[in-house]
Amino acid sequence: MNREKEHIQLPDQDLEKETVTLNLGPTHPATHGVFQNVIEMDGERIVSGYSTIGYIHRAFEKIAEHRPYYQITPLTDRLNYCSSPINNIGWHLTVEKLLGIKTPKRVDYLRVIIMELARIGDHLICNSILGVDTGAYSGFLYLMQFREKIYEIWEEVCGARLTTNIGRVGGFERDFNDIAFRKLEIFLREYPKALKEFENLFTRNRIFIERTVDAGPISAERALNYGFTGPNLRAAGIDYDVRVMNPYSSYEDFDFTVPVGTKGDTYDRFLVRNEEMWQSLNIINQALQKLDQLEDKTSFHADVPQYYLPDKEEVYHNMEALIYHFKIVMGEIDAPRGEIYHAVEGGNGELGFYLISEGGRTPYRLHFRRPCFIFYQAYTEMIKGQLLSDAIVTLSSLNVIAGELDA
Amino acid sequence: MVDNERVLEKLKSAFGELIHSPEEPWQLLTIRTDPLHITPIIEFLSKDEELAFTFLTDLCGIHWPYRNEKFEVVYHLHSFINNIRLRIKVAIPGDQPRIPTMTNLFLAANWMERETFDFYGIIFVGHPNLVRILNVDEMTIFPLRKEYPLEDNTREDKNDEMFGRDPKLIQAGI
Numbered sequence: 001m002n003r004e005k006e007h008i009q010l011p012d013q014d015l016e017k018e019t020v021t022l023n024l025g026p027t028h029p030a031t032h033g034v035f036q037n038v039i040e041m042d043g044e045r046i047v048s049g050y051s052t053i054g055y056i057h058r059a060f061e062k063i064a065e066h067r068p069y070y071q072i073t074p075l076t077d078r079l080n081y082c083s084s085p086i087n088n089i090g091w092h093l094t095v096e097k098l099l100g101i102k103t104p105k106r107v108d109y110l111r112v113i114i115m116e117l118a119r120i121g122d123h124l125i126c127n128s129i130l131g132v133d134t135g136a137y138s139g140f141l142y143l144m145q146f147r148e149k150i151y152e153i154w155e156e157v158c159g160a161r162l163t164t165n166i167g168r169v170g171g172f173e174r175d176f177n178d179i180a181f182r183k184l185e186i187f188l189r190e191y192p193k194a195l196k197e198f199e200n201l202f203t204r205n206r207i208f209i210e211r212t213v214d215a216g217p218i219s220a221e222r223a224l225n226y227g228f229t230g231p232n233l234r235a236a237g238i239d240y241d242v243r244v245m246n247p248y249s250s251y252e253d254f255d256f257t258v259p260v261g262t263k264g265d266t267y268d269r270f271l272v273r274n275e276e277m278w279q280s281l282n283i284i285n286q287a288l289q290k291l292d293q294l295e296d297k298t299s300f301h302a303d304v305p306q307y308y309l310p311d312k313e314e315v316y317h318n319m320e321a322l323i324y325h326f327k328i329v330m331g332e333i334d335a336p337r338g339e340i341y342h343a344v345e346g347g348n349g350e351l352g353f354y355l356i357s358e359g360g361r362t363p364y365r366l367h368f369r370r371p372c373f374i375f376y377q378a379y380t381e382m383i384k385g386q387l388l389s390d391a392i393v394t395l396s397s398l399n400v401i402a403g404e405l406d407a
Numbered sequence: 408m409v410d411n412e413r414v415l416e417k418l419k420s421a422f423g424e425l426i427h428s429p430e431e432p433w434q435l436l437t438i439r440t441d442p443l444h445i446t447p448i449i450e451f452l453s454k455d456e457e458l459a460f461t462f463l464t465d466l467c468g469i470h471w472p473y474r475n476e477k478f479e480v481v482y483h484l485h486s487f488i489n490n491i492r493l494r495i496k497v498a499i500p501g502d503q504p505r506i507p508t509m510t511n512l513f514l515a516a517n518w519m520e521r522e523t524f525d526f527y528g529i530i531f532v533g534h535p536n537l538v539r540i541l542n543v544d545e546m547t548i549f550p551l552r553k554e555y556p557l558e559d560n561t562r563e564d565k566n567d568e569m570f571g572r573d574p575k576l577i578q579a580g581i
Contacts, residue, residue, distance in 0.1 A: 053540065053541065054543075066557045224462060225515065227463055240487055339432050339437070341483055352464065354465060354483070356469065367465070367467040369464060406541060
């Protein structure tokens with residue numbers, strides 16, 4: 001506690017006034033995970049705060065230095081676990097860049113579909129939980145069932161729901177089956193209606209507006225200086241989106257707008273996320289059309305047998321496949337030397353992979369640029385002078401995911 | 408039109424020999440400099456109106472036990488206006504590495520530097536609160552340094568060679 005006490009900053013003329021120290025977390029439901037905020041309160045108003053993180057630190061970077069490239073994918077699942085496929089595919093794109101693998105267009109479009117579904121899943125949980133934090137539970141119930149539907153689509157594609165481990169270096173493990181596409185169609189048909197209903201419930205709701213407008217604001221300049229990216233930066237008025245600025249996986253083929261806010265407060269962040277869900281639906285629809293127009297309707301991975309794990313059936317009957325399978329699993333195929341920074345637009349912002357390869361089967365150094373870790377340090381500044389209830393909705397709207405914070 | 412060439416040209420004209428070994432791996436301009444000059448260089452890059460590297464994307468450390476300069480701090484900057492990224496690598500000599508902090512230029516550097524200190528023991532001179540961030544305060548080692556193996560190297564139930572790990576290198580602390 002002594003260290004936290006050093007960070008209490010009382011207002012200038014109020015030295016005599018007694019303040020109360022409030023420990024918000026580390027296992028408080030309002031902290032949405034495991035991080036502690038020690039807040040100094042003057043009545044209902046926050047005088048200063050101090051954030052402590054690291055409760056679930058799992059040394060991913062150290063583990064990654066000892067694992068072959070394809071085995072690092074499960075580590076990325078556990079960063080922002082609300083949208084793990086984006087992390088998986090982001091990692092695969094980084095390794096593909098290192099190995100010089102070019103994926104077929106069909107793989108790119110399928111990846112775009114998966115990533116945008118993941119973005120919807122990420123945003124819908126953030127926004128609906130924001131509703132719960134303001135006292136409205138029904139919005140959460142409306143949307144949560146669609147998160148289940150997204151899980152079911154992932155289940156068809158890769159067999160897993162939360163820690164998806166979707167895909168491989170070079171493409172997907174298997175082709176999407178018809179059920180996956182059918183489930184996707186149902187989702188695309190039903191979700192807009194629910195999202196519209198959700199918006200009607202909140203965006204012009206008097207109580208919701210009173211609770212969120214001007215709660216936890218941050219200016220564009222401060223947000224940039226703090227390293228904000230993603231919806232939190234866009235809500236402050238800067239239209240930076242990795243998908244537009246540095247397109248990957250064929251994002252340059254899609255038409256979509258990047259929503260921006262003006263004040264950078266909780267309400268703006270909510271609106272930006274809502275609009276992004278509409279844009280993601282738009283992108284998925286375009287991707288499905290493009291898939292239909294493609295001549296190639298079968299390929300789901302690049303033709304790189306030395307890097308892409310062969311199909312299990314083939315391993316039993318084909319000598320080359322068996323050899324490649326063995327070599328890949330035992331890590332006998334060395335990656336070239338190189339140094340790469342590759343970024344994707346994660347659910348929370350720019351998710352970057354800084355990879356140094358000295359040759360060999362494992363990375364020499366891998367650093368994850370986790371958006372949450374970088375912007376969460378602004379939280380105490382954002383809630384200074386605000387009410388405790390504002391601090392709760394601000395934390396909720398920032399969408400800080402503990403897995404990403406503590407990698 | 409600002410491109411890698413223009414960035415390098417401006418940097419060279421402002422700092423001359425202090426900027427060395429430029430490379431462009433995967434089109435990302437990478438330059439090297441030394442700890443003494445990193446602050447003026449990043450200040451120049453962020454304040455120059457044409458270049459406008461106003462965004463610190465990432466900051467992290469690397470350990471090279473076999474090199475003379477054992478530690479490296481890597482900065483990734485981004486100029487949104489020109490949409491150019493830039494990587495700056497600073498090699499730091501000695502077992503007790505020290506480098507100036509960037510917190511007075513970028514607030515984002517605060518936690519990134521704490522994390523780098525936590526994992527590598529690199530001291531960021533002038534940092535307002537350089538304490539461990541992800542690991543426990545009582546920890547005495549810096550775990551991402553290469554001398555700390557991932558697993559207990561006294562274990563005998565696993566044959567390291569079968570898992571692609573060279574026992575000799577593990578013994579040598581690499």
